[in-house]
Amino acid sequence: MANPRAFISFDYDNNVTQKNLFVGQSKSSKTPFSIEDWSSKSSLPQSQWEALIRSKIGKCNMLIVLSGKTMASATGVSKEIAMAKDQDVPVFGVYVDGANTTSILPSGLQRNRTISWDWKKIAAAIDQMMTEGKNK
Template identity: 30%
Template sequence: MAMLLGGIAGNAIAPGLGGFVVGAFAGTRVRRAIKGGVAVKKRVFVSFDFDHDRALKEFIVGQARLPDSPFDIVDHSLKEAAPERDWVNKAKSAIRRAEIVLVITGTQTYRARGVLQEVAIARENAVPIVQIIGYKDRDCTPVPNAGRVYAWTWENLKKLLR
């Protein structure tokens, strides 16, 4: 994104391919400088069982607001059964904007149709996926094809979502 924006700006200043290339190079350098000096938070899409685990989504949103959080919630699961006909398109768009998909596994998540579709969309778009266990005191079956499962700890979140 930084390369594209830099290229557009460079082309506006010095029209032509040279301006675009120089601008693109400058855009990537500026992004790296910003990342080095200011914490740039990773954009996370949260996938969860809307019908059973909305409280878990609220917990992760709360953790994203902590001052030392390395991640930001850019979007979260859409209710698959919602009357919106373009649900899949909205999910695709949201997942493409994310740098990682975080699946929160509850007791029924492994068979939640919306979560399964979101995982498939992430796979189609090569967006990395990680799963965290939503409940310590319940059996949480991992979601098929959604990657490795981790314990939900603050230290794990900071490592996985950095």
């Protein structure tokens, strides 16, 4: 099987730097997955954005949420999590930007499925995602 595909969900207003670092590090890690940069490249009407993102999430094996300190205000992230769950796409989170187990998580992201930014833990989570949801 080819490397699993991951859709990266993040707070665009506050965590673009962490997303870029995560994507960059993933390319040189031994973690077996590929990240597609399927972010919307332009501002779209809400219904078009939702249709586009829903389609892109549906083409992935998992959704990885980069969960920063300001996730309570990231409504798009909560929508992406809901879209993934509607399509049986497994979801897990990675703490970024100083967030930790006391930080507010976006709606729909479980605390016990959110881990520190550690590539061994991320690889283990990816392996687990490949046994869940639509990947069974």
